[in-house]
Amino acid sequence: MENFIVSARKYRPTQFDSVVGQSHITTTLKNAIKSNHLAQAFLFCGPRGVGKTTCARILAKTINCENIGADGEACGTCPSCTSFQESTSLTIHELDAASNNSVEDIRNLIDQVRYPPQRGRYKIYIIDEVHMLSSAAFNAFLKTLEEPPSYAIFILATTEKHKILPTILSRCQIFDFNRIQWKDMASHLASIATKENIQAEPAALELISIKADGGLRDALSMFDLNVTFSTDNTLRHKDVLENLHILDSDYYLQITDHMTTQNHVGALVLLDEIMRKGFDGQQFIAGFMEHLRNLLFAKDPQTLALMEISDESKAKFKQQAEKTSTSFLLSAMNICAQCETNYKSAKNPRLHLELCLLKINYLPSVFQPATEGGDGKKAEPQAKAAGAKTTETQAPITPKTPVLEPTPPAVKEEPVMETTIPVDVPTLQAKPNPVSGLRSAKKVVDAKATEQTAEEVLAGLSNDPANSKAFTIEELTTVWNQLAAEFQSANLINKYVMMNRPIELIGSIIHMKVENEVQVQQFNENVRLEVLGKIRERLQNYSIDIALDVIVTEKSDKKMLYTQSDKYEFLANKYPLLSEMKQKLGLDHEY
Structure with a gap:
């Protein structure tokens, strides 16, 4: 039985062109190698799983390659490339700063830097998770990093750039890695599925890519998990939903349809079905807020393009957004935000969530009040006489609750003095x-x-x-x-x-x-x-x-004892032996 190798290691890029979603960095590094404009120290920073360590290894291998191609890529066949791929290279050293973060570790590294490489042009040190180094280790590393030998190059990688000392940042050439777009990840997963003879639905790959939130390593881990879950080497959308415990967006679409038609019974029945499937109420309300936000974005083509979803999902959001008003969406998001804030502190969270849906359910009647025999439309404003101000009909302010306030009773007209009383009478x-x-x-x-x-x-x-x-x-x-x-x-x-x-x-x-x-x-x-x-x-x-x-x-002559000194002086005057004991025993009191 062959040992299984996870996709994140098996399909790890070995050349710059195979790196996903970081073309701005790979192009810069290849041009630097071709023009021989290499910095003494590089700093790769960005979120997890976006290719920082991978690019550091490719850069180290390419710098020492004996037959660099015209496109700036390593040949992969020379002795230097072969020894690096087999992890036997003596010129490329990789150090994990998370477990080697002391001053002694950095001093050992500095001692090694003094010796030139036995083979190749450069001696390269890759330090991963460099933000884990202690302040003393950073300070010990400063001089060597600023003026290293001509044959030494340092490549630092970190996920938390703000934890690195400014004196270190000023000595490095900084490269910021971006979150990988979900479309690029879905395309990469599709190519891996083809190589592994896996039948994968496009919707399933898109769901994995969106769930990964910009991290390709996370996407590959979820891909392996779902492939193992299937028994016939097929990756289905419904299986991914179940395995990753993701609430399908169709539930949110159905609940919104119930809300716009004021069908609170259908909304509560659908909520019960969601809760019986094991989804948490707070997870549901957070997802529903995200759904309402997407509906608000879908009302305009410019904001619709900002949504990280598939084209099929965009069409569904655009269709439903035409049925809802902006006032309804803003008020519903406000009610959901209040529910999410108070959910954990509520004694009956389920009732709290149902009350939130009931409030949203009756929002359409608040924003479009209809009268008997009328069509429910607001009257157009009419211009008043010359010199009078025209009152414009405006959309109502977003209410905290959909309950309309009753009209205050009319005040009986009496001859009263017109005055403003700022105090509470x-x-x-x-x-x-x-x-x-x-x-x-x-x-x-x-x-x-x-x-x-x-x-x-x-x-x-x-x-x-x-x-x-x-x-x-x-x-x-x-x-x-x-x-x-x-x-x-x-x-x-x-x-x-x-x-x-x-x-x-x-x-x-x-x-x-x-x-x-x-x-x-x-x-x-x-x-x-x-x-x-x-x-x-x-x-x-x-x-x-x-x-x-x-x-x-009358003021009392008695002095209040506030501090420890006051208390000691009072007791020393009353008991002279206390002062003598203090001197003999060498004691002192707290100040």
């Missing part, structure tokens, strides 16, 4: 009075209202003799206790505590004593306007005001 009783009129004015005033504060309005009422009814201290105390009891029954403990203090009446000013300025600030911000408005209303006197008196207490 508390709700009073239903009895009509000037203060409640002010609160009603707050809801009906427009942008032309004057910027007059609530204190100025109440001050104007207090100057009116008709609004200054006499009252006694007993009546004031009764009203004050009633308000405190109301706060207590409403569980407004903070307000109750602020009011649960003795008061004194001097003229029309209520004096209340507090301990500090913080309590004054809290009372003025949270309680003052509400209490003052209700007292004036119930006593029918708008000249009443509240004054807070801060109680001045």
Whole structure:
């Protein structure tokens, strides 16, 4: 039985022309070899599985080839190429920096660089995963990398360029590898399938290529996995979906059709089928968001070309995109984003997901409201008289939920003062009075209202003799206790505590004593306007005001012990032996 060799190793490129999707790099390297403009150090960086180490090996082999072709490719038959292919070359050394990242490893490498090659023009060192070197190893490598011998060339490869020291980057010629396009990968997989006598459906190869996300090595690993899964050497699309646990895009197309026709029953039944197949709810909602994004892109030919899908799938998206509006797609994506954020923290994730689909299901009725006997279309705007502004019909703002807000009740027209009250005026009783009129004015005033504060309005009422009814201290105390009891029954403990203090009446000013300025600030911000408005209303006197008196207490001579030094000094004064023990034992305290 022959040993099985994975496709990533068996079909690893040995020449620049066989490298997939990196023509901008292979062309530059071949021209550098032909013109003999080779740098002292190369840095290959990019995502995993895109050909960095492969290109480094091809470059090393081609540089030392004894019969380089006119196209800049190695011959593959000379002693240098043969020894490299058999891993017996003494001039090409490959080092894994992930397991040899210490200073000693780099020093051993520098010692080897001193000796010229026994055969060939150059001595080449390939250092893979170079970002794993320690800072000390990088620093030890700096001088040799900057001024190596004329026969030494370093080729560094990494997936994380940002972890490499800038002093190393400045000494290298940097090549950035791109993610391989899925079409190039699908073509490469098709050629491998032909060589292996495997019958592969184009849709299956396209699915593997898209799932690989730009990494050819990942695509080859998934290709081997699915070939092993099949028993008749045939690669089918449905088998790839099952083996890689990918949710078919047809499910998303069907659910979107149910959403546009407001068939919530069909959507929920289809969701149950998806969940019974073992797919996670968060995986579904993420895929559905991607599907809605593709529908939005499919509305324009320019953005449709950006989608990394097959032409057949593009046609399906374009057909469904014509049935959906942009407002519907944006609102649905917003609802899905909220569902994805709250999915993990939900106690019933399944219900959370179903509620998300129900919200999306009723979006069409929100954006296209129809009336009885009407056609559901919005009326065209009509121009008003000369000098008046024309109101344009605009698309509604994307709602968080598809529930329409009820129309607020009409406010009874009363002669009120047009003013803007920037502070929060508390709700009073239903009895009509000037203060409640002010609160009603707050809801009906427009942008032309004057910027007059609530204190100025109440001050104007207090100057009116008709609004200054006499009252006694007993009546004031009764009203004050009633308000405190109301706060207590409403569980407004903070307000109750602020009011649960003795008061004194001097003229029309209520004096209340507090301990500090913080309590004054809290009372003025949270309680003052509400209490003052209700007292004036119930006593029918708008000249009443509240004054807070801060109680001045005598300062204590006792010093507070905050730091460790303060505590030590206090104990040393109280117990002199403590200082003597500190000196004899050579102790010290923390600062």
